[in-house]
Amino acid sequence: MSTLSAGFRLARAGWVLVREGVVAALPGEELSGLPKFGWRVARLLTRRRALSYERSDRLGKAVVRLGPSYVKLGQFLATRPDVVGNDMALDLAMLQDKMHTFPKAEAVAAIEASLGRKIDDLYVDFGDPVAAASIAQVHAADTVRDGAVTRVAVKVIRPGVRRRFFHDLESYFLAARLQEKYIPSSRRLRPVEVTETLAQTTKIEMDLRLEAAALSELGENTRDDPGFRVPSVDWERTGRDVLTMEWVDGVKMNNIAGLEAAGHDLKAIASNLIQSFLRHTLRDGFFHADMHPGNLFVEANGTIVAVDLGIAGRLGKKERRFLAEILYGFITRDYLRVAEVHFEAGYVPRQHNVAAFAQAIRAIGEPIHGQPAETISMAKLLTLLFEVTELFDMATRPELILLQKTMVVVEGVARTLDPAFNMWKTAEPVVGDWIAGNLGPRSLLVDARDGAKAMLALVRQAPELAARTERLSREIDLMAEHGLRFDETTAHAIGKAEARYSRSGRWALWVIALTLVYIAWKIL
Numbered sequence: 001m002s003t004l005s006a007g008f009r010l011a012r013a014g015w016v017l018v019r020e021g022v023v024a025a026l027p028g029e030e031l032s033g034l035p036k037f038g039w040r041v042a043r044l045l046t047r048r049r050a051l052s053y054e055r056s057d058r059l060g061k062a063v064v065r066l067g068p069s070y071v072k073l074g075q076f077l078a079t080r081p082d083v084v085g086n087d088m089a090l091d092l093a094m095l096q097d098k099m100h101t102f103p104k105a106e107a108v109a110a111i112e113a114s115l116g117r118k119i120d121d122l123y124v125d126f127g128d129p130v131a132a133a134s135i136a137q138v139h140a141a142d143t144v145r146d147g148a149v150t151r152v153a154v155k156v157i158r159p160g161v162r163r164r165f166f167h168d169l170e171s172y173f174l175a176a177r178l179q180e181k182y183i184p185s186s187r188r189l190r191p192v193e194v195t196e197t198l199a200q201t202t203k204i205e206m207d208l209r210l211e212a213a214a215l216s217e218l219g220e221n222t223r224d225d226p227g228f229r230v231p232s233v234d235w236e237r238t239g240r241d242v243l244t245m246e247w248v249d250g251v252k253m254n255n256i257a258g259l260e261a262a263g264h265d266l267k268a269i270a271s272n273l274i275q276s277f278l279r280h281t282l283r284d285g286f287f288h289a290d291m292h293p294g295n296l297f298v299e300a301n302g303t304i305v306a307v308d309l310g311i312a313g314r315l316g317k318k319e320r321r322f323l324a325e326i327l328y329g330f331i332t333r334d335y336l337r338v339a340e341v342h343f344e345a346g347y348v349p350r351q352h353n354v355a356a357f358a359q360a361i362r363a364i365g366e367p368i369h370g371q372p373a374e375t376i377s378m379a380k381l382l383t384l385l386f387e388v389t390e391l392f393d394m395a396t397r398p399e400l401i402l403l404q405k406t407m408v409v410v411e412g413v414a415r416t417l418d419p420a421f422n423m424w425k426t427a428e429p430v431v432g433d434w435i436a437g438n439l440g441p442r443s444l445l446v447d448a449r450d451g452a453k454a455m456l457a458l459v460r461q462a463p464e465l466a467a468r469t470e471r472l473s474r475e476i477d478l479m480a481e482h483g484l485r486f487d488e489t490t491a492h493a494i495g496k497a498e499a500r501y502s503r504s505g506r507w508a509l510w511v512i513a514l515t516l517v518y519i520a521w522k523i524l
Contacts, residue, residue: 009168009171010174019045020062020065021046021051021053023039023046024043025055026039071133072165102159107129110241111156113241115237123142126139126154127139132158134161135157135158135206135310136155138153139153140247141153143234150247151247152234152244153231153307155242155244157241161206165206176195207240208238208243209243211309212233215232215309218288219232221283221284222276227272227276228272228305229305230306248307250305251264252296253413254293262300266417267417267418269302273296273304273410274411274426278431279430281313282324283434285315286312287315288311288312288313290311290406313402321438322345324431324435325337325338326385330364331428333366335361335365342357348393349393352392357392360388360391364381
């Protein structure tokens with residue numbers, strides 16, 4: 001029955017996307033055969049009023065009808081241009097995460113249930129909601145600390161959003177499985193794996209304790225950084241469904257007129273924003289991955305304060321070195337080195353030719369050297385680079401794609417503040433300092449230290465590794481003598497999974513057929 005209900009929810013979502021003109025806005029003229037016929041039918045079924053809207057507006061209206069979980073789906077897919085394409089990713093990134101507020105009484109009940117205390121024991125005053133998004137809404141409140149009243153922001157999970165999301169998640173998985181089964185060309189994009197990633201990231205985002213931990217970590221990393229900080233967390237008043245943090249007094253970065261009226265230097269803010277983001281990425285390997293202007297405030301002294309850290313990105317040392325070296329390689333026009341870095345990192349399979357890959361990268365790099373520096377987009381360069389790497393079978397790297405998406409947003413904010421913004425000149429001090437410390441002589445000492453630590457850890461694990469090797473050797477001998485065998489539980493699980501997979505396809509086909517009958521009946 002869960003598969004049947006997921007099929008109906010999926011059919012309803014498809015109907016809404018058709019009626020709001022989202023499907024009709026796709027480049028259907030490039031299609032052929034049955035897909036083109038379906039696109040033409042979708043155009044006939046589109047509301048007349050929807051045809052006058054831009055594609056991004058159509059998406060926004062469709063998502064509002066479908067509910068909060070589809071807002072989150074759209075925002076997630078905006079981070080995966082490899083899956084939905086660059087144009088659609090940009091449209092999805094423009095989705096406004098603004099929803100209707102829910103009653104204050106429900107927020108109070110959620111807080112008391114999460115923290116196990118009465119609202120009057122937690123706050124001396126708890127106000128009405130000041131902002132609402134797909135997963136949570138924010139209230140202004142007051143607490144007492146050391147005898148003084150302190151203003152705080154209280155983020156509360158939307159009631160029922162977990163249940164609604166996980167119900168819709170069943171239909172997302174059904175769509176992904178059908179896509180893998182019936183559209184072989186899409187298997188390279190691993191739609192089921194993409195859906196699993198969405199499920200995991202949203203689970204994390206719906207536990208506000210984890211967002212509080214991210215705020216705390218980024219706060220420690222940026223404690224001594226000039227001109228950037230995040231709100232402090234009130235851990236006593238934070239739980240799974242509620243996050244209490246410092247109230248931020250400042251002008252939102254999407255309010256250009258307000259920033260100018262407050263006397264801020266917009267060029268300095270743009271430079272500070274980019275350098276802070278690169279510093280977090282290269283130095284710390286941990287960055288705010290949702291830095292749109294609505295999540296950025298500027299205080300009276302010019303300090304940038306970033307809020308809403310539900311989505312964060314991490315880069316390992318290898319990925320940071322990869323990023324720095326390719327940026328430095330493009331700056332110095334050393335395309336062979338950029339290609340070698342891809343192979344050294346294991347991103348491009350060894351069967352490809354390094355020189356041929358360097359030639360493809362040169363096609364990206366050379367055109368930018370004839371342009372003024374302020375017109376060259378680092379985010380666009382990375383987008384083109386990832387497009388080229390697809391030709392050389394580079395596997396999808398979710399952490400790099402999240403970085404690319406965030407860089408597109410941050411660079412866009414900087415250019416809004418300063419249309420003549422020079423990305424390369426601004427980035428040079430941060431990237432150059434990191435390269436000097438991590439790719440020069442100093443890095444040899446760091447690598448030697450890390451190697452010594454790894455060797456020491458290996459020595460400590462030697463007895464356990466020896467015991468595992470002995471057990472593995474015995475298992476291999478038994479396998480060679482008697483062959484590979486499944487236990488009863490494993491065989492039963494395989495059979496059950498195969499049966500469920502086939503049954504899902506049959507249910508989906510019935511749902512689609514019934515939906516088409518319903519649509520035909522409505523038209524006639």
